[in-house]
Amino acid sequence: MTLPTKLIHWLNQRQSAVCHRQLLVISGQEQWAIESTLNLLNQFCNNNILWVGNGQVEQQQIEIKNYRAKLGHEYDHVILNSYSGFRANAVMALSGTIKAQGLMIIICPELSKWPSYADPEHKNRISFGYQEKIKDSFFIQYLTSCIKADSSVAILTADGFSGESYQVAIPPQETQYAEQNIAVENICKVALGHSNRPLVLTADRGRGKSSSLGISAAKLMQSSTKTLWLSAPHIQNIEQVFKQIRRLLPDAIFTKNVVTYQSSSLTFKPVDRLLLDNNTVDLLLVDEASAIPVHLLSELAKKYSRIVYSSTVHGYEGSGRGFEMRFLKRLKQLKPNFKHLNLQQPIRWHHQDHLEQFWFKTMFQGDMPNLHLNEPTDNLINYCHISKSQLLDNKSLLSNIFSLLIEAHYQTSQDDLQRLLDAPEMECFIVTKGSTLLGVAQIVEEGGEPLTNIADKISDCSRRVKGHLVAQNIASSYNNSLFLEARQWRISRIAIAPTVQNQGLGQLLIDFVEQQAIQKNIKFLTTSFGCNSQILNFWNKCKFLLIKLGAKPEVSSGEHSGICIKPLSSAALDISSAIAIEFRQELLYQLDKVFQHLDENLIRLLLLSQPNANTGLYTHVNMLKQFAMGNRTFISCKRLLREYLVAFPHCLDKLNGDAQKLLVAALLQNISNKHLCEKFNLNGKKQIELSLKTSFKIILENQ
Numbered sequence: 001m002t003l004p005t006k007l008i009h010w011l012n013q014r015q016s017a018v019c020h021r022q023l024l025v026i027s028g029q030e031q032w033a034i035e036s037t038l039n040l041l042n043q044f045c046n047n048n049i050l051w052v053g054n055g056q057v058e059q060q061q062i063e064i065k066n067y068r069a070k071l072g073h074e075y076d077h078v079i080l081n082s083y084s085g086f087r088a089n090a091v092m093a094l095s096g097t098i099k100a101q102g103l104m105i106i107i108c109p110e111l112s113k114w115p116s117y118a119d120p121e122h123k124n125r126i127s128f129g130y131q132e133k134i135k136d137s138f139f140i141q142y143l144t145s146c147i148k149a150d151s152s153v154a155i156l157t158a159d160g161f162s163g164e165s166y167q168v169a170i171p172p173q174e175t176q177y178a179e180q181n182i183a184v185e186n187i188c189k190v191a192l193g194h195s196n197r198p199l200v201l202t203a204d205r206g207r208g209k210s211s212s213l214g215i216s217a218a219k220l221m222q223s224s225t226k227t228l229w230l231s232a233p234h235i236q237n238i239e240q241v242f243k244q245i246r247r248l249l250p251d252a253i254f255t256k257n258v259v260t261y262q263s264s265s266l267t268f269k270p271v272d273r274l275l276l277d278n279n280t281v282d283l284l285l286v287d288e289a290s291a292i293p294v295h296l297l298s299e300l301a302k303k304y305s306r307i308v309y310s311s312t313v314h315g316y317e318g319s320g321r322g323f324e325m326r327f328l329k330r331l332k333q334l335k336p337n338f339k340h341l342n343l344q345q346p347i348r349w350h351h352q353d354h355l356e357q358f359w360f361k362t363m364f365q366g367d368m369p370n371l372h373l374n375e376p377t378d379n380l381i382n383y384c385h386i387s388k389s390q391l392l393d394n395k396s397l398l399s400n401i402f403s404l405l406i407e408a409h410y411q412t413s414q415d416d417l418q419r420l421l422d423a424p425e426m427e428c429f430i431v432t433k434g435s436t437l438l439g440v441a442q443i444v445e446e447g448g449e450p451l452t453n454i455a456d457k458i459s460d461c462s463r464r465v466k467g468h469l470v471a472q473n474i475a476s477s478y479n480n481s482l483f484l485e486a487r488q489w490r491i492s493r494i495a496i497a498p499t500v501q502n503q504g505l506g507q508l509l510i511d512f513v514e515q516q517a518i519q520k521n522i523k524f525l526t527t528s529f530g531c532n533s534q535i536l537n538f539w540n541k542c543k544f545l546l547i548k549l550g551a552k553p554e555v556s557s558g559e560h561s562g563i564c565i566k567p568l569s570s571a572a573l574d575i576s577s578a579i580a581i582e583f584r585q586e587l588l589y590q591l592d593k594v595f596q597h598l599d600e601n602l603i604r605l606l607l608l609s610q611p612n613a614n615t616g617l618y619t620h621v622n623m624l625k626q627f628a629m630g631n632r633t634f635i636s637c638k639r640l641l642r643e644y645l646v647a648f649p650h651c652l653d654k655l656n657g658d659a660q661k662l663l664v665a666a667l668l669q670n671i672s673n674k675h676l677c678e679k680f681n682l683n684g685k686k687q688i689e690l691s692l693k694t695s696f697k698i699i700l701e702n703q
Helices: 003-018 031-041 064-070 088-095 138-149 178-192 207-224 235-248 271-276 294-303 319-336 354-362 388-393 395-407 414-422 451-459 469-477 481-485 504-520 533-541 572-590 600-609 621-628 634-647 649-654 657-669 674-681 685-701
Strands: 022-027 049-052 058-061 075-081 098-108 152-156 160-162 201-205 225-229 257-261 264-268 283-286 307-312 338-343 381-386 426-433 436-446 488-496 524-530 545-553 559-567
Touching: 003 160, 022 031, 022 354, 031 075, 031 098, 058 064, 064 088, 064 235, 064 572, 075 088, 088 098, 088 354, 088 414, 098 524, 098 600, 138 354, 138 414, 138 469, 178 207, 178 283, 178 307, 178 338, 178 572, 201 207, 201 319, 201 559, 207 235, 207 307, 207 559, 225 271, 235 264, 264 488, 271 294, 283 294, 294 307, 294 319, 294 657, 307 674, 338 395, 381 395, 381 504, 388 395, 388 414, 388 436, 395 436, 395 649, 414 426, 436 469, 436 504, 451 469, 451 481, 469 481, 469 488, 469 524, 469 545, 469 559, 469 572, 481 572, 488 504, 524 533, 533 545, 533 559, 533 600, 545 572, 545 600, 559 572, 600 649, 600 657, 621 634, 621 685, 634 649, 634 657, 634 685, 649 657, 649 685, 657 674, 657 685, 674 685
Parallel strands: 022 098, 022 152, 049 058, 049 075, 075 098, 201 307, 201 338, 225 264, 225 283, 283 307, 488 524
Antiparallel strands: 152 160, 257 264, 381 426, 426 436, 436 488, 524 559, 545 559
16 A cells, blocks of 8 residues: 655655654545555654554554553554554543654544544443443544644545654753752752742652652762652552653662662552552652552551552543642641742653644643632623533633533543543533633433443442433432432532632522422432532532442542432332431441541531431430530430430530531540540540530530
8 A cells, every 4th residue: 555645755754854743644444544554654764652442563552441551651653543442541540651752543434424433431331221322422523623623633534645754853861861850969959958838749740750760869879878759549540650760760670560770679569559568668659640549649648657659640540630639738747848840841642732732622631710809890790501612612602611520629630531422421510700710510311211221230230331420329228219210410510710619609509400300200319429528518508418428438539428318299209218317326336436527517417417216306405415514424424415416406506616526536436535536635534525515505505
């Protein structure tokens, strides 16, 4: 097969000068596109190529689902066969593995036909029962429009080639590596300077973060005897660290997880091992930190006095912003003297790289849009539903909505952009003032007709299907098929622009969603979230009822997963009332078991948010008064004290914060006296009981 003359000329231009990385789209019948790509690869003098998807090739080859294993690697070129499936996360991540002068090649159907192609990955993005509703992909329509509109994207079709090469001026080496040298200096300072001054190193991909860790480790191991530890989500992620050590310390001895040089060593340890290890270390390096749950990063900060975190800003799975929004705030509380260094100068490619700019612009990963409220004060606030076709037609609105979701939710990823545009069960509601976006709520339809025939099997835990997160969870937890058969809207995301938060717009947006749901004959609104006092309080204000609390903290957030529902019909109210009774009993039973270490303020809010099962007069109040006056022992009435607290949780409002927490910990969570003393700075059993007596005296006097 002969390549077009224009393509050969383009390749020669790229090989004869220093050029930016670019995207090349080879669009046409699959076998022709594969053969064209192989023929094109023969023009290159290198074999460091990664092929993703189908293709009988000699290069390294992976399925798109395995893309994470290649993070931290470097390639001259990456080929993605989208006939095998397209994942936005994978494309964004793999683009960051391509070195300067390289190409990302996407094989796809003809651009006009690509939106109609039955993507094999599409089934992984939608819920059970919605496959038959799949039509042309709005996301691919959006992507192809971006491809056509960007002059830096080269396109090869059966009809010919179009594309320009883009040369760059090579910056002096000392300038290109100036920021990296500063990073290395600061990393070494963490090991050699004052303790408890962590360093946070952030940057977009290709800025040399991992290389900086490797260079620093080599320098420290070379200068003196040092014990260094290195961690990351996967050992494959830190290939670049070891590459730099091999370059600088050719005499070092490498085994599977350890590098030894003279009397120094660098050992790779998974995060869970680090938390259990009680040995001392001169420096802990944590790479790809944004892909590690925030609560685990916080535990590492508490445990290790010399630690460096390296993180990608625009995370390939959405966690980069979470690292910035959540972890840095927590680290400031734990280690006020920490230092934050952000690298901007690319090393793996050149400044203003065209491939990076294309994907950042397409996936809305650049700077946040200006969402400040500049509208006239007399403009009305408007609530409306936005269809997928409207999002496709209004890229500015799509950009603002998705950017706001990224800003508000640390787990929002590029794959979520695909789902937003393509998943038939997902809808979007917004609140605006004039032309300014103020907030967005994303809903996912669950339950109902798609699950009717298998409701009993899901409820008895013998079957599980894709999606329907809350519907399946609640039905199986309480063996309630009626809940599963009811149509539901799960509010998967809600975000309000920072400049207008705490003004009630979130509640008003939920009210609007509720009105729309009732019109569509939806029986329940639901939501699932990492349960803390602030978020639970918001859903309580929206009149949602908590009916499930996960037994274990979520890995991603470190918080127990909470599920809230709001019935929208009398039949739905009957179902939710029955479930609420079951949940209350389970909650009370588990307070001193799986929830023993839950935050006391959250437990108080949990009790206040539950329907009170005991609204009658409390018959043992005299015995509690006797305890408060010192006439009755604590052990003889502990059960009665607990029952009173459960029946009348509002009584806690009469106490200060510490007194509230002590009552919850001692009576509801059944914390041992030893741990109560440690937690509340008390000096023994007598002081604990005296504090409890004082609290109940105040409560009963204000009864």
